[in-house]
Amino acid sequence: MFEQTEIDIFGFLLREPMTTLTDLITASICFISFYKLTSQTQQGYIQTLLRYYFLFMGLATLNAAFFSHGILYLVTPNWKVIGWSCSSIAILLLELGSIEYGKSWLGSTRSRYLRILAFLQLAGFFGLMLFPETRNFNMVKLNSTIGLAFFSLPIHALSWRKGGSEGSRTICLAIVYGILPAIIYNSEFTIHKYFNYHDISHVLMSIFIAIMYFGVKRLILDLKTFQINEPSTITT
DSSP, X not given: OOOOOEEEETTEEEESHHXXXXXXXXXXXXXXXXHHHHTSSOOOHHHHHHHHHHHHHHHHHHHIIIIIIITGGGSOGGGHHHHHHHHHHHHHHHHHHHHHHTHHHHOHHHHHHHHHHHHHHHHHHHHHHTSTTTOSHHHHHHHHHIIIIIIIHHHHHXXXXXXXXXXXXXXXXXXXXXXXXXXXXXXXXXXXTTBOHHHHHHHHHHHHHHHHHHHHXXXXXXXXXXXXXXXXXXXX
16 A cells, blocks of 8 residues: 655655655656767757657656655646656657658558657647546556557567667567556555655666667667668658
């Protein structure tokens, strides 16, 4: 059973300190990944989409650290929507980057339809956030599941199988591994009140982000190998 924890830091009350800390660790790995991908000399449309995935995922977890946990008592629950929105944008960027990367194997027509579906998914998510009945974390989990399992995973599995892309292989492994933190969270498996299912899943998510980073880094190298041409603008 979930037990609320808190600590007093020089008169400032911080709720769920370990959950806040593990969220901050995850956010840090996201921001470091974004920085390292930004510092690479080879840049393009696909690289931009994928590296900004890490930036928005970092913003989402940074927001969660405080407005979903640490200082939630100082704000209304609606503040969580900021982080949830950043997460949904991150998923869109991952989807678009994956679609564009897999375009050689998907074909132009399929790629176009998938892009349209990705934008419709984002619009649907924001639409659900307008109503209190559907403004909850379950919608965030559903959006992430669709983006990872039904968009990105099949595309990278296809790129791996047909093109032998090592970057796609690593991303596939990351997405499959991502089932583990989801299981921990949904089962509410807890070791201690200061290391509950939130904290465990956050630690596992940090590893997920790290694997994704190495997958994207390798994917950028694969771009040259497969001579994938990149568009200069986002098109639907």
